[in-house]
Amino acid sequence: MTALNINGKEHHFESAADTPLLWVLRDVLNLKGSKYGCGMGQCGACTVHVDGRPVRSCITPVGSIGAAAITTIEGVGATPTGSKVQQAWLDLDVMQCGYCQAGQIMSATALLEKHPKPTDKDIDAGMRDNICRCATYVRIRAAIKRAAGLPETDSREA
Amino acid sequence: MRPLLHDSAEVNVSRRTFLTVGAAAGGGLLLSFSLPGFRLGTAEAGEAAGAPILNAFVRIAPDGIVTIAAKNPEIGQGVKTSLPMLIAEELDVDWKDVRTEQALLDEEAYGRQSAGGSTAIPGNYLSLRRVGAAGRQMLVAAAAANWGVPAAALTTASGVVSHKASGRSAKYGELAAKAATLASPDLATVALKDPKDFKIIGKPIGGVDSPLIVRGEPVFGIDADVPGMRYAVFEKCPVNGGKVLGANLEAIRALPGVRHAFLVKSPEGGRGMGLKDGVAIVADSWWQASKALEKLEVKWDEGVVDDQSSDYFARTAAALADKAPAKVARQDGDVEQAFADAARVVEAQYEYPFLCHATLEPQNCTAQVKDGKVEIWAPSQTPGSGQKMVASMLGVPATAVTIHLMRCGGGFGRRLANDYMVEAAWIAREAGEPVKLLWNRRQDTRHDAYRPAGFHFFKGAVDKEGRLTGLRNHFVSLGGWAGAGEFPAGRVPNLHYGTTSLPLRASTGALRAPGSNESAFVYQCFLDEMAHAAGKDPIAFQLELLSTPVEPAEDAGRRRFGMSADRMRGVLELVAENSGWNMRSRLPKGTGMGVGCYFSHGGYFAEVMQVTVAAGGALKVNKVWVAGDVGSQIVNPSGAINQVQGAVIDGISQAFAQITFDRGRVQQSNFHDFHMLRIDQAPPVEVHFRTTDFPPSGLGEPALPPAVPALCNAIFAATGKRIRRLPIEWTLKV
Ligand code: FES
Ligand code: FES
Numbered sequence: 022m023t024a025l026n027i028n029g030k031e032h033h034f035e036s037a038a039d040t041p042l043l044w045v046l047r048d049v050l051n052l053k054g055s056k057y058g059c060g061m062g063q064c065g066a067c068t069v070h071v072d073g074r075p076v077r078s079c080i081t082p083v084g085s086i087g088a089a090a091i092t093t094i095e096g097v098g099a100t101p102t103g104s105k106v107q108q109a110w111l112d113l114d115v116m117q118c119g120y121c122q123a124g125q126i127m128s129a130t131a132l133l134e135k136h137p138k139p140t141d142k143d144i145d146a147g148m149r150d151n152i153c154r155c156a157t158y159v160r161i162r163a164a165i166k167r168a169a170g171l172p173e174t175d176s177r178e179a
Numbered sequence: 180m181r182p183l184l185h186d187s188a189e190v191n192v193s194r195r196t197f198l199t200v201g202a203a204a205g206g207g208l209l210l211s212f213s214l215p216g217f218r219l220g221t222a223e224a225g226e227a228a229g230a231p232i233l234n235a236f237v238r239i240a241p242d243g244i245v246t247i248a249a250k251n252p253e254i255g256q257g258v259k260t261s262l263p264m265l266i267a268e269e270l271d272v273d274w275k276d277v278r279t280e281q282a283l284l285d286e287e288a289y290g291r292q293s294a295g296g297s298t299a300i301p302g303n304y305l306s307l308r309r310v311g312a313a314g315r316q317m318l319v320a321a322a323a324a325n326w327g328v329p330a331a332a333l334t335t336a337s338g339v340v341s342h343k344a345s346g347r348s349a350k351y352g353e354l355a356a357k358a359a360t361l362a363s364p365d366l367a368t369v370a371l372k373d374p375k376d377f378k379i380i381g382k383p384i385g386g387v388d389s390p391l392i393v394r395g396e397p398v399f400g401i402d403a404d405v406p407g408m409r410y411a412v413f414e415k416c417p418v419n420g421g422k423v424l425g426a427n428l429e430a431i432r433a434l435p436g437v438r439h440a441f442l443v444k445s446p447e448g449g450r451g452m453g454l455k456d457g458v459a460i461v462a463d464s465w466w467q468a469s470k471a472l473e474k475l476e477v478k479w480d481e482g483v484v485d486d487q488s489s490d491y492f493a494r495t496a497a498a499l500a501d502k503a504p505a506k507v508a509r510q511d512g513d514v515e516q517a518f519a520d521a522a523r524v525v526e527a528q529y530e531y532p533f534l535c536h537a538t539l540e541p542q543n544c545t546a547q548v549k550d551g552k553v554e555i556w557a558p559s560q561t562p563g564s565g566q567k568m569v570a571s572m573l574g575v576p577a578t579a580v581t582i583h584l585m586r587c588g589g590g591f592g593r594r595l596a597n598d599y600m601v602e603a604a605w606i607a608r609e610a611g612e613p614v615k616l617l618w619n620r621r622q623d624t625r626h627d628a629y630r631p632a633g634f635h636f637f638k639g640a641v642d643k644e645g646r647l648t649g650l651r652n653h654f655v656s657l658g659g660w661a662g663a664g665e666f667p668a669g670r671v672p673n674l675h676y677g678t679t680s681l682p683l684r685a686s687t688g689a690l691r692a693p694g695s696n697e698s699a700f701v702y703q704c705f706l707d708e709m710a711h712a713a714g715k716d717p718i719a720f721q722l723e724l725l726s727t728p729v730e731p732a733e734d735a736g737r738r739r740f741g742m743s744a745d746r747m748r749g750v751l752e753l754v755a756e757n758s759g760w761n762m763r764s765r766l767p768k769g770t771g772m773g774v775g776c777y778f779s780h781g782g783y784f785a786e787v788m789q790v791t792v793a794a795g796g797a798l799k800v801n802k803v804w805v806a807g808d809v810g811s812q813i814v815n816p817s818g819a820i821n822q823v824q825g826a827v828i829d830g831i832s833q834a835f836a837q838i839t840f841d842r843g844r845v846q847q848s849n850f851h852d853f854h855m856l857r858i859d860q861a862p863p864v865e866v867h868f869r870t871t872d873f874p875p876s877g878l879g880e881p882a883l884p885p886a887v888p889a890l891c892n893a894i895f896a897a898t899g900k901r902i903r904r905l906p907i908e909w910t911l912k913v
Contacts (some may be wrong), residue, residue, distance in 0.1 A: 036451060039433070052401040054395020056588070058539050060619045063850035066539060094395030104400070106394040114385040114817045117825055118255030119392040120399060120588030121538045145859035154539040154589050155255050156828035157821060158861035175863045177750040177801075 025081055027052070028096025038084025042076075043067045045083050046093060054094035054123045058152065065151030068124040075131040077150075088147050089130035094123035102168075103130045117155035127150050129165050134162045138169055181709065184697040192833060198313060198898035200363040207240040208355035210363075212310050237266055237314060239310060243338050243352035245272050248280035253388065254560055254590030256879040257818035258299045260387045262307060264814060268379040269311030272338040272351065274405035279387045291727045300877045301781060305371075312369040314358075321357035322349055374812060385816030400558030400585035401617060403545040409438055410615040412472050415457035415626055418487070418843035419685045421450070422480040431460060431475055436467030439610045443602075446572070452596035452628050453688055454572055459606045465617055472619075487684050488631075493530070495681060496634035496655040500528065504677025508658065510665040511730070512673035514638075517649025521640035523712045529637065529701040531638050531905040532837035533657070534630035535845075536690055537853060540588020541623040542883075544559055544603035547613035548573070553580045557600050558587035565597030569604045580604075590813070592689035596628050625845040628688025629838055631659030633703045640673075645713030647724060649673040653702075656680045658687030660694055666742065666778070667703055670727040685842050691829065692880040695779035696887065700834075700905065703775040703888030708901065717774055718755050722748055742778040749869050750785040750806040751776055757867055758787035758804035761898070769793065770801070771896025775888030782881030783808040786827065788889040792897045796911045800862040800890065803827050807866065807882060810873040823882040824864040830886025832856035837906045860909075 025032050025042075026109050027050070034049050041060075046052045046069070058066035067079040072091040097103030118120050125148070132139060132147030135169045139147065144165055153161065163173040203209035240248040247263040259279060266279045315335055322340040323330040323911050326347055334341050341348040374380070416423065423442050439461040445454045458477055462468035484779040485491075511515055518524050545556040553573060559565050562582045570577040585596055603616040618626070640649035650671045654661050661678045668674055685902040689697060710720035725744040754774070755761065769792050774786035789801045805823055813819045836854050839846045847853040891902035900911065 040464075040466050042465045044464060048464050048466075051404070052395070053397040053404075056399075056400065056539075057541070057617070059339050059850050061620070061849055061851070064539065094393075096395060110393050111385055111389055114383065114389065114821065116255075116386050116389050116392060117257070117821060118539070118587060118589045119386070119388065122392055126393060148858045150857075152539065152855045152857065154537060154591075154855060155854065156825040156832065156861065158828060158856075159824045159864055160821065163857060177863065 024081065025086060025091060026088065027091045028093060028099070029090075036083055036140070039082045041079050042069065042081045042083050042091070043078040046078060052093055052095050056120055056123055058121070058124075063090055063152070064121070064126060065124040066121050068127040068151065070127060070131060073131065075128050094127060095130065097127060097130055102129070102133050105168045106130045106133065106164070107170060109164040113160050113164045115157050115160040115164050117157055121151060121155075123155045125153065125161055128159070129168070132165065132177060138171060139165060185270065198310060198363050200317065200359060200361070202356065202359040205240065206356055207238060207352070208314070208359045210237040210310060210314050210716045212236070237270070237310065239314065239318075239351050239355040241245075241352045241355060242622065243350050244278060245270065245276055245351075246278045246280050247336075249424035254558075254587040254594065256590070256822065256823060257298070257386060257815060260384055261815045261818060262299065262303055263387070263645060264379050264384060265304065266311035266314075268377055269308045270314045271335040273312050274379050274384060296472040300875050304812075304814075304875050306829055308371055309366045309369050312371055313366055316364050316369055317358040317361050318351050318354045320361055322541055323355040325349070325354070325357065336637050341849050358403070369455050380814055381812060381816065384528075384815050385817065390735035391778050398586045399540055399588050400545075400556065401540055401543045401588070401602070403556035403583075403585060403615060405545055405547055405556070405613045405615075406548075406870045408545065408615055409463060409610065410468050410605070411459055411461045411462050411610070411614040411616040412465070412468040412612055412619070413443070413457050413459050413602050413606065413616060414472060414475060414477065414622070415455050416427040416479045417625065418479070418481040419455075419626075419843070421456065421482055423458060423479040424480055425474060426458045426477040428458075431471050434464040434469055434471045434474060435469070438462060438612070440471070441609055443605060443609075452598045452688070453568060454601045454605055455598070459594050459609065461606065461610045461612070463615055464550065465615070468514055469619065481843060482684075484684070484843035486682065489532070489839040490843050491633075492632065492681060494659055494842075496530075498680055499655050500578065500636045500653065502653075502679075503714070505679040506677060508676040508678055509668055510675050511669075511671070512649075514649045514651050514675040517640045518638065520642070521648060522643045523641050524638065525708055525712045526636075526638045526710060527705055527903055529635040529704065529899070531633060531697050531700060532839065533632045533685070533687075534833060534836055535624050535627040535689055535847075535853060536589075536591045536592060536593035537624065537850075537855060538589035538593050538903070540586070540884045541618045541620060542593070542599035543617040544599045545613065545615040546603035546607040548604065548608040551575060551579055554583070555580065555600060555604060556583045556585055557597070557603075558585045558594060559597055559600060560587065560590050560592075560594040561597065565600040567909065568597055568601050572601050573604055573608060590689045592693060593627065595689060595870075598626070620850070621848040624838075624848050627838075628660070628686040630690035630693075630749050631687040632657040633659050633697060633701075635705075637701070637705045639705065639709045639712070640707060641713040645715050647671050647713070651675045652677070658683045658685065659697065662698060663692060664741075665698055667724045669729040670724050685840065685845075692883045695777060695880070696833065699775060699777040699779075699884030700887040703773070703777065703885065704776040704901075704903070707712050707773070707888070707892045707895065718751055721774075721776065722751060722788065725751075736872055743783075746783045746784070746808050746871060746873075747776060747778060749871065750783045750808050751870050753806035753867060754787050754804050756868070757806065758789075760787060769897055771893050771898070772895050773889050773892025775885035775892065777881070777884040779884055780880045781809070781876030782878065784882050784885050786882075786885040786889040788886070788893040790890065790893040790897050792894065792911055798907070798909055798911055800831060800860070802862050803886070803889070804862045805864060805866045805882060806869060808869045808871050809878055810871060810875040810876045812870075813868055819868075820866050822878045823866045826854055826880065826882035827864050827886045828861045830883045831861075831890055833905075834890055834908050835909065
């Protein structure tokens with residue numbers, strides 16, 4: 022039996038210790054919001070928080086987590102920053118296909134927890150590991166600024 | 180060669196819309212109608228028999244809530260929002276009172292299939308507005324009958340009918356039951372709003388599924404869940420069309436969680452995008468199936484692969500450079516004479532690689548085969564053709580195959596093929612259990628219908644006045660297709676376009692703006708070279724070409740497919756103005772601006788990029804300006820700008836990516852070697868639309884093609900170095 026603390030709730034399940042957290046979330050615990058994109062830490066679609074840090078759940082064995090607190094896209098709205106980010110995503114109509122956006126929202130929330138008023142450089146560094154195949158990057162950048170209460174202009178403009 | 184898959188191939192556009200009216204379950208008004216352009220599979224048969232399949236509906240409930248359901252797959256292009264907007268506008272209700280319903284929740288009478296494509300807006304702009312207007316007309320008629328006043332004395336707004344003279348008013352919900360008893364109006368004669376009175380069309384409206392997605396609710400194909408389902412992986416021959424000879428199945432079956440392991444031999448030979456040979460592993464979890472896959476040893480018969488490597492393709496193409504093409508696509512005047520008489524002649528070789536689609540959601544499908552019935556949950560752009568393919572492979576009638584449309588985590592043309600659908604159905608039948616088949620990223624990268632690769636050998640001539648007098652292009656194609664009418668054909672007196680195709684084992688297919696995305700790169704870059712040879716500003720040079728009368732004369736009736744020079748001039752002039760094109764000489768050393776323009780899918784786009792190449796060769800795209808013309812009305816400006824910005828950044832991304840082959844095997848496998856643009860590499864994109872008096876056209880594709888040449892021409896302006904070969908390196912050797 023493995024036990025994990027996810028979104029403030031204790032979950033018990035059977036699984037080999039080397040199973041990546043992503044597959045336990047999706048296929049054992051029926052938390053399907055975290056997405057599979059690459060399975061090797063390249064795309065960020067599977068991003069969750071472990072003790073507040075953004076982590077690629079596709080390469081994180083369940084056996085390595087222990088008692089740390091996991092937050093997923095299903096639970097992030099319960100945090101003030103997470104819910105602000107979700108609202109900004111809706112206000113600016115960020116999504117196209119939407120498949121990457123759970124991971125984007127998780128990375129953006131972790132970024133804002135660390136840098137409540139991020140610069141464009143902070144956004145670059147915090148969001149670089151999340152691919153959006155539909156390339157909604159212009160709105161992702163603006164939505165992070167909106168959630169932070171900053172003007173939405175792109176300071177990188179020449 | 181024609182594309183194996185084309186974005187419009189599945190859309191059998193019919194201009195007729197059928198409407199029936201009745202009472203909705205639970206009271207209220209139900210308008211059922213057929214959606215032109217979305218009639219597939221059994222629906223066509225039904226129509227031929229004189230019984231149109233009504234594949235969409237609008238329900239007005241007693242509480243005034245309007246529910247609109249349509250069967251079109253959502254792949255990220257926003258049709259699930261923009262098509263209902265058309266109905267709601269003419270019905271004259273508030274968007275907040277509109278709900279959209281998933282097609283898969285509706286199983287009874289409305290047919291099961293639909294498909295998307297860049298034809299959604301042009302194909303439905305008028306017909307869906309008419310459906311909404313018909314509903315409004317019936318609600319007005321119901322009020323007129325109730326109050327004994329003429330319908331003409333009544334007005335509507337926000338879901339309320341009012342009679343100004345008597346001060347009476349009634350909500351749609353109160354009138355719906357009465358309206359349901361009236362005869363339905365003739366769709367051809369219903370009155371439509373004047374566009375200046377629009378309250379929903381032309382306003383930015385957020386995606387209807389977005390609130391679900393930000394909470395992580397399961398809406399995508401990969402999220403499908405069927406009781407008792409197991410998880411499948413399917414390994415195919417690394418060389419397209421190779422045969423499976425055997426595998427260590429006994430050893431695989433002994434691994435933890437594995438339920439089944441078996442060979443799949445394709446009854447149809449395994450070329451194209453149908454069922455192919457391979458090995459299926461079915462396990463209790465996808466992770467266990469994936470672990471077993473690592474231990475799988477397969478013996479393949481790959482067939483002949485000696486002539487299937489990227490370096491072989493390049494050598495063979497180079498040897499053809501000076502040879503006559505196998506096929507002449509177009510010939511005007513005497514191009515050799517033009518070269519002989521020219522003031523300047525320019526020769527250049529352009530090439531671009533294969534690309535995969537890399538939808539972020541890998542191909543997947545959930546299938547169940549029980550009692551001769553097949554049930555499928557799939558993210559697909561063309562479920563109608565998937566249904567036929569599954570039926571013929573499994574030897575069941577198409578009516579025995581039910582397809583649930585799941586939201587697609589990206590399409591880009593990949594999900595026009597339904598190979599994953601037929602695989603899942605086959606594996607589920609063999610396993611005797613419902614299965615969810617999910618490809619891993621390596622498989623997704625290596626088993627695609629690739630964007631074709633190509634080589635173009637150009638020669639151009641300008642005279643003393645700097646006019647383009649001759650143009651030759653020998654296109655050596657790997658699975659691609661050539662347009663005989665590629666701009667500036669017809670505007671150059673002496674022209675020769677020819678094609679030679681090389682044999683290719685891999686499948687090729689449509690990638691966002693198929694044909695256009697590669698043609699725009701080579702033609703717009705070579706025209707930029709000719710402009711410089713002529714000593715002219717590249718925009719002025721293209722405007723001049725566009726002002727040249729075209730031979731044969733443009734057929735006005737075919738405007739949607741033929742290019743209008745006026746509209747192209749319009750976007751070029753607009754982008755020049757917005758980008759400060761005429762001030763570009765003031766840019767610092769190492770910074771330059773480039774332009775590209777292109778007409779595709781009914782849309783006109785011109786784009787200017789500004790790039791800086793630092794001393795060490797590091798490349799940065801500073802900003803992009805876009806001017807577009809998609810006709811008289813942008814239905815949803817929020818979605819429209821998102822599509823355009825995404826298409827432009829997607830275009831930049833394409834210019835840095837490649838798929839290569841070694842003896843028939845794809846060499847890339849994941850995002851570490853097939854690169855996608857990241858947020859720090861994505862520039863700001865400023866979008867302007869030019870409104871013109873033409874029917875609205877789609878936006879999923881046409882903004883992409885000009886991005887690639889604008890980027891390459893900007894690099895030339897910044898460095899003096901021509902980019903004639905894709906992919907570009909982020910660090911340029913200058
Ligand atoms: S699926 Fe985990 S980083 Fe891509
Ligand atoms: S919205 Fe489609 S991948 Fe980001």
